[in-house]
Amino acid sequence: MPPARQSAARQPEPQPTRARATTLRQRLAELRGPSVAPHPLDARALAALAANPGCKRRALLDGAGVDKSVLATALGSPAPFGQSQFAFMRGNAFEARVKADGGAELLRLLYEHLGDGAPAPDTDVAAPDLSAAGPEGRAARTALALREATAAGGWALLDHPMLALEVAGSPAYLEPDAVVVHPDGRWTVVEIKSFPMIDASADAAKVGAAARQAAVYVLALERVAAVTEGAEVGHRVLLVCPKDFSNLPTASVVDVRKQRAVTRRQLTRLTRIEDIADALPEGTTFDPACSPRELGAAVSAVPAAYAPECLAACELAFHCRASSRAGGAVETLGRSVRGELGGLTTVAGVLAAAAGKEGDPADPTVAALRRAAALRAEALESAALRDRDREAAAVCR
Numbered sequence: 001m002p003p004a005r006q007s008a009a010r011q012p013e014p015q016p017t018r019a020r021a022t023t024l025r026q027r028l029a030e031l032r033g034p035s036v037a038p039h040p041l042d043a044r045a046l047a048a049l050a051a052n053p054g055c056k057r058r059a060l061l062d063g064a065g066v067d068k069s070v071l072a073t074a075l076g077s078p079a080p081f082g083q084s085q086f087a088f089m090r091g092n093a094f095e096a097r098v099k100a101d102g103g104a105e106l107l108r109l110l111y112e113h114l115g116d117g118a119p120a121p122d123t124d125v126a127a128p129d130l131s132a133a134g135p136e137g138r139a140a141r142t143a144l145a146l147r148e149a150t151a152a153g154g155w156a157l158l159d160h161p162m163l164a165l166e167v168a169g170s171p172a173y174l175e176p177d178a179v180v181v182h183p184d185g186r187w188t189v190v191e192i193k194s195f196p197m198i199d200a201s202a203d204a205a206k207v208g209a210a211a212r213q214a215a216v217y218v219l220a221l222e223r224v225a226a227v228t229e230g231a232e233v234g235h236r237v238l239l240v241c242p243k244d245f246s247n248l249p250t251a252s253v254v255d256v257r258k259q260r261a262v263t264r265r266q267l268t269r270l271t272r273i274e275d276i277a278d279a280l281p282e283g284t285t286f287d288p289a290c291s292p293r294e295l296g297a298a299v300s301a302v303p304a305a306y307a308p309e310c311l312a313a314c315e316l317a318f319h320c321r322a323s324s325r326a327g328g329a330v331e332t333l334g335r336s337v338r339g340e341l342g343g344l345t346t347v348a349g350v351l352a353a354a355a356g357k358e359g360d361p362a363d364p365t366v367a368a369l370r371r372a373a374a375l376r377a378e379a380l381e382s383a384a385l386r387d388r389d390r391e392a393a394a395v396c397r
Contacts, residue, residue, distance in 0.1 A: 024274050028064040031277065033287025038065025041172040046165075047212035048313040050263040056276050057304040058314060059266075063167070063273040066286045068315035074288045074295055077319035079311075091194040095177060098192050098240055098249045102127060103157045103178070106190060109251040110180055110238050118183050126156035126181075135173040138162035143224045149181040150231045156181040163220035167267060176217040180238075185230040189217045189237040197241040197250050207254065209313075210239055215259035219267070235260065276302065307335045341365060 032038060041062060049062060061068055072078050098106050107121045128145040132138045142161040149156035158179045164171045178190040191214050195206045214237040225231040235257045243250035284298045299319070306324045310317040324332045328346040331338050342365040344350045353359035354373040359366035 031064045039067040043174045043213045043216040046216045049266045053266050054305040057302040060276045072315050079315050079318050094194050095192045113253050121155040139164040147228045150185045165220040186234050188234045192240045211254050211256050212259045215256040215263045
């Protein structure tokens with residue numbers, strides 16, 4: 001073989017995966033703006049992604065690290081997003097009470113609900129120091145503490161550990177309220193919330209949001225458990241809330257396997273956001289230095305899946321709601337309504353179908369709308385007749 005060919009044959013094979021990752025990072029940086037640092041994701045943002053998995057707009061913006069609050073303000077639709085100062089202080093006070101005396105009350109509640117025959121935690125519960133420089137250092141210190149506690153074979157309480165989860169090629173740093181290590185090597189996530197649990201039951205929507213947030217922590221813990229001998233992450237998390245209308249803590253167990261599966265699928269989808277980015281017009285950017293008109297065009301180029309629930313979970317919800325209303329989309333009325341209307345996607349189309357102006361009469365949805373419209377007209381006619389009869393009777397008297 002000639003030397004030139006032999007040299008070429010010895011060259012290493014190209015690494016398309018690394019090249020694609022580098023290209024994706026560059027593309028996402030272009031979408032953010034050349035001088036804009038990526039906005040870090042937290043557990044609430046990742047949980048909100050799982051709550052609305054069909055929204056390509058949020059998937060792309062979060063994957064690119066775009067600060068949606070800044071973007072919403074630049075678009076002229078700022079959202080009053082987040083907790084009030086009163087709720088924040090109340091939550092901190094309740095968490096401090098739950099964790100007082102070395103977390104004795106927290107451990108009592110956990111043992112009561114998830115003890116599973118293990119010896120009760122005593123005064124020798126380990127409470128490792130998790131302080132370190134920066135989030136990366138804290139995440140490394142947390143991983144080390146989890147390994148040491150698992151190897152020790154006793155109870156350990158990690159207060160505000162720092163976990164890392166890779167999202168779209170970049171690390172997202174997450175901070176659960178607490179993680180408890182059991183003597184058998186099981187790790188349990190503890191979520192402390194300030195909404196009340198009345199008669200052992202809490203608001204379903206708030207519990208669902210807490211479960212999705214806890215599922216993110218479970219996924220992050222599984223990365224550490226995968227390289228820790230004897231460790232296992234529990235899919236049942238402990239939710240601690242005030243009891244009834246007091247400030248006394250009570251708890252319930254929430255199984256987050258379903259939320260974990262949904263969140264994992266959504267994070268996998270985030271790793272493929274290059275497909276969404278490739279469909280955008282050339283030169284699209286969400287740089288807040290651009291004019292509102294340019295930003296509006298950029299945001300409109302990415303499909304959204306607005307629903308009223310977005311108002312409690314996304315900083316762009318007001319902008320998306322205005323666009324949805326302007327287009328007459330039935331999603332504005334809620335996901336359940338959208339599901340009932342089948343192929344009818346606009347309010348104008350629904351009204352036309354109900355009035356008999358459009359739609360196939362053989363379509364069950366169109367038939368149901370026309371039947372409802374007929375019943376409504378009949379009820380209004382009966383009410384008008386009753387009103388006329390009352391007026392006539394009053395004149396006769």
